[in-house]
Amino acid sequence: MEQEWILSIIHLTSMAFLVTSFALLVSPQLFSCIRFYAIHSFLLAVITLSTAFYNHVYHLIISAVLTLVLKTIVIPQIFFRMIRQLGMRKEVETYINIPLSLLFSTLLVFISFYGVGNMKALDLLLSKESVSIAVSTLFLGMFMMTTRKKALTQVLGLLLIENGVFLMGVTTTFGMPLLVEIGIFFDVLVGAIIMGVFVFKIRGAFEGIDVDKLTMLKG
Amino acid sequence: MTLVHLLSIPLVSGFLAVISPTKKLVRLFFVLGALILAGCSWYFVFRTNAHKPVFMFSENLMMDALAAIFVLLITTVGLLSSLYAAGYLFKDGDLAIPVIKLRRYVFFFHLFLFTMLLAVLSNNLGIMWIAIEGTTLASAFLVNVDDKKSSIEAAWKYLILCTVGIALALFGIILVYYSAIAGALGEQENLLHWSLLLKKAKALDPQVMKLAFIFVLVGYGTKAGLAPFHSWLPDAHSQAPSPVSALLSGVLLSCSVFGIVRFHILTRIATGSGFSNGLLVFFGILSVAVACPFILVQADYKRLLAYSSVEHMGLAAAGIGFGGPLGIYGALLHIVNHAFTKSLLFFCSGHLLHQFQTKEIKGVRGLLKTNPFLGGIFFLGILAISGLPPFSIFVSEFSILSGGFAAKRFMACAVLLFLLVLIFAGFLRHASNMTLGTREQEPRSEKSLLMDSVLGLGIVLVFVMGFYIPAPLQSLLESASRIVQGVVS
């Protein structure tokens, strides 16, 4: 019975995970984008914890705690401080308007559901739908990176992709060996910090973080 | 002398450079670190029997013949780059770069070397991933040394595109790991070890491996500069300072190809078909085809060299894709030759930038008359990179194409030949525009023995390798070729 509970929690949080990815994609405000990312990572930590208890893979607990600390608290705080220091405009401009992005994202979600559904090798998995959600999040992250005009939202799209890949790892292979997991976390953190530094530099050189202006190098 | 010692040398040098108070000390640790690293790696590679892999750190690190070649490549080009940079960046006078920036440069340089070494030396696919992501992060600051607008833009594109690609590659690695677990091939912690996966590769699920290979090809291919994921390459390689460009172009791209090759070996055995071969050939030819027009119509000589890197990486990928002893040997030799030739050319470009103060091709005129040494080397270098005999690139290209014919991929080889001829014509045109003719103005000239000697050494190397490959290197290449063909020793 307890196992069923945990399974329900995994299902519920996976669906909320997908809905939050959508929310991230369509938020017109930078602050709410970052908050949704924090919620997204929190849901990821919950899924990781539940999987740890369901399959009795206890090193996932460490990964869950790391996700909670790093991605739910530290990285959003870095971004919030960056926004405050840069004083940038808080709306997110897009190349495609929101209803169209929503439709296109739905299409991407269904491509991934269809693709994963067709892979018989994954039938052994407990929650195959989590794999499709991970792949959808991957696609949504890439979509977000290409259709948003602010440099900071490109980084958020990147982090979304990383979250999707992490979910994939948790549900298919119950996480990588601990050493690798810690290395990956470290990489993501350092990457976020370095990208933050570069956003500052862009702001300094280009007066604003509109990636539309980053078109000097051509040919 | 173990692998761990080898890996710790750049870390120590970087650390020492950061805490050095004076410019001279920074320079000393910079060059000394690279020298010691190169010396130790040569010693290590040729002292141990590289026909049998060396393991360390509970089998997480491994050096087999394939890795050995890349280790030599990384450390040697690293040494050349550091020697050149010692003259190029550590100038005194009105063009002096502040010590803080130099310290930062040296620190990230050695960190960069460390991450590349870790990438080729790791047996654990996860650690390889971490190291390759680390190379992106370490080199981002190297690209952006001068804080100009264009270099910030280039560094940003580089950072973002490569990190996305690498995230996709992680997805592929997870899929490989999953198929290993599903096949119940052994203890779970060891299932990311490439050597174990190689032995049990037949038991991996083909469908999953195919999907994984696609993701890894897209991911690591982005870092390797394969089209159509190469758009960051011309920007990053042209905006970085010349010693860094040499390293990026010559070595980093090769490390990414190394990553692809490791997965290609597994996929070929797992699927038992030419699926991955076909993909490699396709993307290889696509890269050459995409690079071709940009080479023909190019205004900036560093971007020219960058697109040439795209082309050569495409050729290497095609060589691996063609398979067979000729193709693979040719590809590996090509990677080595390209590293030396391209770094030589980038060093020349450093000279050019310094003398003519412009990055445009039409800004450089009459090089041969102005500076015969530089002009001669540059011209010969361009001829070398476009595949003219008797230089080394010709030998490897010939080998790759022979491999293609042996694999009966006649159409592919025909297309490649056609493109190579076009590229040769483009290069010849640009080189002759730059070197022949009369000089228009008296450019600045500052003699630096160090930089000039690096150039001289480079051209000699490139020339000699066209005729004669030293026997130990030859046997290394042959062992590596056998590994890539999946012959488990």
Place this chain on the structure above:
Amino acid sequence: MSYSRFILSLAQVLLILGLAPAVSWFIKKMKAASQNRVGPTLLQVYADLGKLFRKGMVISERASWIFHGMPYVLFSVTLVAASMVPVFFEGSLLGFMGDLIVFVYLLALGKFFLALAALDTGTSFGGMGSSREMTLSSLAEPALLLALFALAYHAKTLSLEGLAAHFNRQAPFRILFFTLPALGALLIVAIAESGRIPVDNPATHLELTMIHEAMILEYSGPYLALIEWSHEIKQLIFLSLLANVFFPWGLSNAESVAGLLFSPAVYLLKIFSLAFVIGWIEILSAKLRLFRVPDLLGVAYVLAVLSLLGQLMMGRWM
């Protein structure tokens, strides 16, 4: 239908009729409390309705039969729709197979007449309200239909009472994967149909912000009472749907008397909790610009699509 079920179903409809103003009162009281006011008493809301019924009417000379007929049409349509919704027990007065689609179209019929009547007097407010309402409903209705279809696919039935019965039979606290987005979609549609912030402000009379109010601006007296009451009934219908499909515990199936006494209380609890949530959303958010409302309804649409086609793709998951 057996005698007892008939009585119960009738009681359900009467309960909806009586309870509808109370839900509006609850939300008004919440908003007043958040703004440090006292707000109306419960009796006040009913007294207002009664007052309207007793007042005289001022009707434009240009008004046609549409203007006169619309309140009756709207009220009767809403009443019929209310008799299809299970309230505190698993059946409904007029429920039948396929009534899900009839339900949506009945509401659409009411909206149609409302929009026409607004145009009838020829004032510009009316026209503006009608066009806005039609724009929003062209987005909200597909979302509603798809969300209901998603639930119907899961329950393998097209009747509203069937939906409630099916979800009641799932074990308690078992949270269903693909119906969660449908919950989100229905919540957004409920907010849109009830004319609440962030879609429409029910307390405003500024022309920039009116949608529903603009359409009923010309009405007074008993007509206005009927229209207001229908609006409140529609709000309660949506809340009942949300409550009984997604949180169906407490729905009695007319078998035990104790259950029958227990279920209206549970129903009241659920309704007022949902009203609390909607009131909370109203307090915390600002009304969206008209051009932003399609974004919100687009989200509802996408959630409904996600729910329905996700089930089709992955089979009927848990």
